[in-house]
Amino acid sequence: MTMTVRDFRAIDAEAVAAARQAAFPYLVTTPRTVVWESENAPVEQHYRLLVAEADGQVVGACEMGVFHDSGEAGLAFANTTVNAGARGRGAGSALVTAAEEYLSGLGTAKIFAWTLDEPGSVTFAERRGYRRSRCSRVQRLDLTTADLPPLGAGGAPDGVELRTAADFADDPRPLYEADAECTEDEPGDVDTTRLPYAEWLALSWGHPALDRELTSVAVVDGTVASYSVAHTDGGGRYWSGMTGTLRAFRGRGLAKLTKNDSLRRARSAGCREAFTGNDGDNGPMLAVNKWFGYEPAATEWRYVRELSA
Template sequence: MVNPVVIRPAVGDDADGVTAVRRAVYEYKVMSPAATRHLITVSAPEERFLALVAESGGEVVAMGTAALNIWTSEPGQSNVSIYVHPDHRKQGIGNALAERLHQHLEEVGAVRTRAFVHPDGLEFARNRGYDGTRQLHFSGLDPRVLPDQPPTPDGIELVAMDQLDPRQAYAADSIASLDEPGDSPLDAIAYDDWLEEIWNSPALDKSLSIAAVAGDEVACFTAVETDRERAWSGMTGTIPAYRGRGLAKLVKSVALRRCAEAGITAAYTSNDDENGPMLAINNWLGYRRVLTELGLLRPLTS
């Protein structure tokens, strides 16, 4: 007998189950149970964040989230994410989650939503009104095997991000994010929201994340997230005045070495297809392509 599927709001105690499903779907995406709990329980009210799980036989088998994008000046932008455990697909779970999430976004005033999908999920998404705009390449490496570390330029000090004041990190992140490829500009990042969702998140391992500092200013940084033996290289950014000096290559090289010293055996990252400079850096470091996801957009009718 097939267990009935129940879709309900996610709660913090779903973190272990959601993390297990996420790992089964996305081996190359790193999120610890603590980071998953933070994702479910911490968001700005203006995001109108909704997290749903699908449960079968008392076990979490899928998750879906939807939220307004409040980090862009473009009104009505939003994001959707849905993933279903491979053993529970073709049962209507993804469709049920999509319907509830899209309805929620329309009710809170979204006019367009974005999702990234596996190539094998493209037909599912297109059947629900999504169309492609970009590609996101995911790559991995063994941080114990790296090219020689580049020299540190004069006037630059390398520090772990746990040595920074959060205002320093925020200034660099918000400036570097202005050039981040995407369908909407990241040009409205409020400090308090960034502090709660990024800096205070247990996802961010500040002891492994590295910043290149010039005086009191963060010139370049790379953020590292960890889950046991795996690491995720999230945002890496250089503010414009310090570009062209090899700082991104340097901070990523140092951070990956620290990951190896901490027992990390697999490190992953992602790059938008338009971000040629970072793709070149990651190729030099030894990252090799794991999978390419498709960035899709769908208009909403609110």
């Protein structure tokens, strides 16, 4: 078998999407999102997508770049996926080696990588000198059978207006301000700074998987108080991109309200499966998702390698 590692080309999008879906079947990944992410990454991120080609067939991929929005310099990411039938033949090692060489050349001090909690993936990471960090709990809700709680006769409590992201098409800045505050409170192993509005417009508002009609927003006295972002793949899969409530409005059940409204919209639109991922220490959202009836689907671990070591 002849193994080649090279840069991604648009013609590879379908194969890369298939590799990602094989490794992480709950994510909203399509050929379109693969191409879009490759073409629209910020220059400062130094994003690069490599593919492993075996005997003329793309069997795996690795996306990499630096956390340009982190307050700590020298942090990077490299996430590798290989088709199930091609594992154990060197594709993963070739991709990770190439990624480490590239990121090292950018002055990277630490590389973060997501790994499924399964023996093969964990062993692969630890043998390469990566150590375990935080975990993410992936959960699944069957929308065809889910008993979603009623929204109430009025749809929302007094003083709360339920809207969608599509209603903010002319001026999405209120959603940006809410997202910026809520993201600051998200637990994680990489602290990030607030994205400039223009960059948020490009990366979040303009993402092809974002479904604005299914993204629900709770407005209180004219202020965006809570929201639940919906990403869809057009094939029945729904991913919760983010559910957040501004600090001044927490404790009022608005996260449940917006997520409930979004899930109901998704089911009406033909979505059959809803997935979400939460940091293992994010107790409030884990409790919210359990309340909805989500069940465990997978555990991911963030692994980190210090290049100086």
